Amino acid sequence: MLVFATSDKGGTGRSVTSCNVAYRLSLRGIEVAYVDFDFGSPTAGALFEIGHAERGTNEGHGLHSYLLGETGEPRRLIIGRETDRAQLRRAEPGAGQLVLLPGDVGGAEFGCDEAMVERAAKLLATLLSEFAVVIVDLSAGRSVALEIALRATASTVLAHRVHRWLVFHRWTRQHVLAAGGLVHGSHGLVHAGTLWDHDDGALLASTRCVRTAVAASDWTRTGDPPQAAWLNEQSKALRELAIAHGIGAAMVLGQTPIEPMLQWREQLILDADVNARLANPATVEAYTDLARRLTDSATWDIE
Ligand SMILES: Nc1ncnc2c1ncn2[C@@H]1O[C@H](COP(=O)(O)OP(=O)(O)OP(=O)(O)O)[C@@H](O)[C@H]1O
Numbered sequence: 001m002l003v004f005a006t007s008d009k010g011g012t013g014r015s016v017t018s019c020n021v022a023y024r025l026s027l028r029g030i031e032v033a034y035v036d037f038d039f040g041s042p043t044a045g046a047l048f049e050i051g052h053a054e055r056g057t058n059e060g061h062g063l064h065s066y067l068l069g070e071t072g073e074p075r076r077l078i079i080g081r082e083t084d085r086a087q088l089r090r091a092e093p094g095a096g097q098l099v100l101l102p103g104d105v106g107g108a109e110f111g112c113d114e115a116m117v118e119r120a121a122k123l124l125a126t127l128l129s130e131f132a133v134v135i136v137d138l139s140a141g142r143s144v145a146l147e148i149a150l151r152a153t154a155s156t157v158l159a160h161r162v163h164r165w166l167v168f169h170r171w172t173r174q175h176v177l178a179a180g181g182l183v184h185g186s187h188g189l190v191h192a193g194t195l196w197d198h199d200d201g202a203l204l205a206s207t208r209c210v211r212t213a214v215a216a217s218d219w220t221r222t223g224d225p226p227q228a229a230w231l232n233e234q235s236k237a238l239r240e241l242a243i244a245h246g247i248g249a250a251m252v253l254g255q256t257p258i259e260p261m262l263q264w265r266e267q268l269i270l271d272a273d274v275n276a277r278l279a280n281p282a283t284v285e286a287y288t289d290l291a292r293r294l295t296d297s298a299t300w301d302i303e
């Protein structure tokens with residue numbers, strides 16, 4: 001399964017959530033590739049705490065070089081081997097391999113041509129023959145990365161492969177409006193997809209939103225009645241706004257709670273972090289749930 005992680009805005013939690021979902025999938029014995037298509041800011045190595053690839057790989061074999069036709073084989077980093085985090089280096093029994101394909105250090109956004117789309121399609125098809133789940137973290141917004149992903153999945157090489165589209169957004173007014181626009185708006189996912197020969201109904205059925213860092217809804221805990229009433233109103237207004245913009249409950253894969261650890265540091269949350277009471281169990285539950293829903297065919301209307 002191909003999973004494209006998108007967002008309209010930057011800083012939505014797209015990468016941190018995606019890498020934690022990738023990790024949770026691998027713990028279930030699933031082989032997972034994490035592909036950094038955030039061309040303007042290829043920092044996925046930092047999420048996995050790979051010191052020598054924090055800002056991409058330095059050897060001219062990153063994804064930028066590959067897509068530009070400068071190398072035939074993009075670099076793969078086995079997280080369990082390359083990470084600086086000792087706990088992550090310890091093999092979990094029964095876990096599947098988790099591999100990162102980083103961009104190049106200093107790599108930037110580029111234009112998109114047919115050769116690049118063909119290379120992307122070939123790479124993703126190859127990865128699908130080795131990994132059960134391939135997660136592609138795309139640059140924010142209506143980016144070249146999104147165009148490459150849409151064109152590659154419409155190409156004959158990938159047309160019959162399962163692809164899912166996740167739209168990450170914060171649970172705020174601006175983010176709901178933006179995410180609704182990315183799904184349904186002009187030059188958004190569905191509109192741009194139809195320009196590249198996707199079926200709009202199928203594409204929409206393959207799309208779900210992920211609400212990140214959502215504040216606790218148990219407002220009754222706040223000691224201040226006016227504040228509790230205001231928060232309740234805002235919560236209701238956000239739900240109505242999401243429905244009005246076509247990203248109501250039926251379009252939601254799941255949500256993550258505000259996690260203090262992630263407010264300070266982008267990283268994988270390990271069970272060890274929860275056991276040491278450094279991270280909240282609800283955060284790991286949310287990632288586990290997202291991983292489960294993502295791979296559960298009942299989540300998707302199309303099968
Ligand atoms: N559940 C959460 N609770 C608190 N903070 C979070 C949560 N999820 C993500 N964050 C934090 O939000 C910030 C943005 O997250 P992240 O970098 O994943 O977003 P992004 O959408 O990939 O951004 P960019 O567009 O820059 O690539 C990070 O500091 C991250 O640790």
Ligand SMILES: [Mg+2]
Nearest residue numbers: 014015016038
């Ligand atoms: Mg990111």
